Amino acid sequence: MSTRDRQPLGAERVVLRLARPYLGRLVGAGLLAAGTELAGLTLMATATWLLITAAGQPPLDVLTVAIVAVRALAIGRGVLRYTERLAGHDATLRIITDVRARVFATLAGRRTTSDQHTGDALSRLVSDVEAVQDLLLRVLVPGAAAAVVSLLAIAGTAAVAPAAALPLAVGLLLAGVALPAAATALTRRTADRVAPLRGALAVDAVDLTHGAADLAAFGATRAALERADGRGRELAGLERRLAAAGWAIDGVGVLLSGATSAAVVVTALHAGVDGVLVGVLAVGTLAAVEVTLALVGAARQWTQLRTGLRRVAVLLAEEQNAEEQNAGEQNEDNQPDDAGSTAATPLPAEGVDCALDEVTVRYRAGAPAALDRVSLELPAGARVAVVGPSGAGKSTLIGVLTGAVRPESGRATLDGRDVRTYRPEELPRIVGGLLAEAYVFHASVRENLLLGRADADDDELATATAAAGLLDWVRQQPAGWDTVVGEDGGQLSGGQRQRLALARALLARPRVLVLDEPTEGLDPQNADRVLVTATGAVPADHAVLLVTHRLRGLDRYDQILVLDGGRVIQRGRHEELLGQPGWYREQWLTQEAAEGDYLALSAH
Numbered sequence: 001m002s003t004r005d006r007q008p009l010g011a012e013r014v015v016l017r018l019a020r021p022y023l024g025r026l027v028g029a030g031l032l033a034a035g036t037e038l039a040g041l042t043l044m045a046t047a048t049w050l051l052i053t054a055a056g057q058p059p060l061d062v063l064t065v066a067i068v069a070v071r072a073l074a075i076g077r078g079v080l081r082y083t084e085r086l087a088g089h090d091a092t093l094r095i096i097t098d099v100r101a102r103v104f105a106t107l108a109g110r111r112t113t114s115d116q117h118t119g120d121a122l123s124r125l126v127s128d129v130e131a132v133q134d135l136l137l138r139v140l141v142p143g144a145a146a147a148v149v150s151l152l153a154i155a156g157t158a159a160v161a162p163a164a165a166l167p168l169a170v171g172l173l174l175a176g177v178a179l180p181a182a183a184t185a186l187t188r189r190t191a192d193r194v195a196p197l198r199g200a201l202a203v204d205a206v207d208l209t210h211g212a213a214d215l216a217a218f219g220a221t222r223a224a225l226e227r228a229d230g231r232g233r234e235l236a237g238l239e240r241r242l243a244a245a246g247w248a249i250d251g252v253g254v255l256l257s258g259a260t261s262a263a264v265v266v267t268a269l270h271a272g273v274d275g276v277l278v279g280v281l282a283v284g285t286l287a288a289v290e291v292t293l294a295l296v297g298a299a300r301q302w303t304q305l306r307t308g309l310r311r312v313a314v315l316l317a318e319e320q321n322a323e324e325q326n327a328g329e330q331n332e333d334n335q336p337d338d339a340g341s342t343a344a345t346p347l348p349a350e351g352v353d354c355a356l357d358e359v360t361v362r363y364r365a366g367a368p369a370a371l372d373r374v375s376l377e378l379p380a381g382a383r384v385a386v387v388g389p390s391g392a393g394k395s396t397l398i399g400v401l402t403g404a405v406r407p408e409s410g411r412a413t414l415d416g417r418d419v420r421t422y423r424p425e426e427l428p429r430i431v432g433g434l435l436a437e438a439y440v441f442h443a444s445v446r447e448n449l450l451l452g453r454a455d456a457d458d459d460e461l462a463t464a465t466a467a468a469g470l471l472d473w474v475r476q477q478p479a480g481w482d483t484v485v486g487e488d489g490g491q492l493s494g495g496q497r498q499r500l501a502l503a504r505a506l507l508a509r510p511r512v513l514v515l516d517e518p519t520e521g522l523d524p525q526n527a528d529r530v531l532v533t534a535t536g537a538v539p540a541d542h543a544v545l546l547v548t549h550r551l552r553g554l555d556r557y558d559q560i561l562v563l564d565g566g567r568v569i570q571r572g573r574h575e576e577l578l579g580q581p582g583w584y585r586e587q588w589l590t591q592e593a594a595e596g597d598y599l600a601l602s603a604h
């Protein structure tokens, strides 16, 4: 069966498969939880026996063992509870660290779906991964403990009063199976709506925060707040409904506990069991049913967790399919250096030859192709520019090169090897640079730059910053390299922010430098100057792929690709393209005319 045909595994199975390396720890936690509950039950039964027997004022030595046992059980139960919590959380936190890393890797490497909201991603990383934690800690561990304690309680009762074991078994079955099933049926539909609603609310929160300025500018703040408020109220309503169902079920649980205890007492009395033992059975039954009622809570938790778990499972299945597909493609390539794992591949020492081979990209099935059979040669040291109208597919082409966008067909290669067979931490050192909407961190200029290359010294920082046209500004700042730039570079102008991102890209010195609109936000003269100094700072054997709207300066480029609607409509050098009718010449004439007007205006 091909990996494409494979259905995602059930959510619980996906999680359990990830938990497999930690199974020993989880079983240990389950046994400790069972031990804790058993210690509690035995404590109640022994204390009851002690109280009833002591009322008859027997000699002290009759009571000594029970007194010691009560003390030991009381202390033991606390110790067991503590170690159970430690073991359970230790196992679970290890598992969810794995899960979170995988969910993050899948979300980070993904640009192919349209439901890409930061808030939704955040909700997947936080709430949905917490669902995995809750499944293990609040469903599986207490569930296992309740099952073990129930069986031992029935066995213990059967040993003391065989007739009383039947009503106890029935009560425990009702408490541990029927009531949890009823709880699930009652709350499932409501619970299914809670997780997506939480995701939507997280999306609203991120939109309201990050988009506050734009919402205000368009007078849409009130409508957006009302929408989020409406969702918040709907969520609160659902949570209230879940809580009400929970209380009702808890009430039934208490009734069931009393009824089971009464049935056990009546049966034991009929069977002629000793009065003291009947008391012990009554209290023991109450304790056993209470432990089993934990399964109702577990079932309720499980209904609330299912949607989150399913979303995590779908993501993890996606990641696994991608891994398997990559492994398959590598084997198909059958190149000598591809024989082992991707981890074993050494980085190419010098510049690399990069190419796109008949690449087609579609963001959604049935949608028009964002790239349609695009081919491109970018040998080591080449300078290639990609131009075209907005939405032509330029950023998508960069996404394919950097491995962020998965082609529907065709492939991007570095020295003949598919970019997607490189490890995620390895690829950016070979192909990378300034991508669209580069993020500037709320940190100092130096820290933002060092993200490009952690071991760069001050001279290298200065060279890259000068090439990006930002060095003078840095020198003018009282704090120099330590100037803090604000959240997403909020304390910089648009142009300074862009130059900082460009300097970081230059400092990283990838063998194929991609620059997506590197001079956006700069005035025309500065844009031209910065582009010349920036590309001049790139080592001669490194390739440069520039995406730009501005055609000035492209006469220095070896090849220009004109994209429109995802297709290459023109290809050639600047002079060749100017010499033929088409988008490039028209755009050049328009820009030159506008530039003339701009220069005339700025001269006044």
Ligand SMILES: Nc1ncnc2c1ncn2[C@@H]1O[C@H](COP(=O)(O)OP(=O)(O)OP(=O)(O)O)[C@@H](O)[C@H]1O
Pocket: 111, 112, 113, 114, 116, 363, 364, 370, 388, 389, 390, 391, 392, 393, 394, 395, 396, 397
């Ligand atoms: N993540 C995405 N999900 C769905 N469609 C997308 C996504 N990213 C881009 N597209 C679509 O793919 C097409 C090409 O987009 P792309 O961003 O590559 O164009 P572009 O040439 O870089 O545009 P611009 O010059 O405006 O940045 C567009 O129709 C766009 O709507």
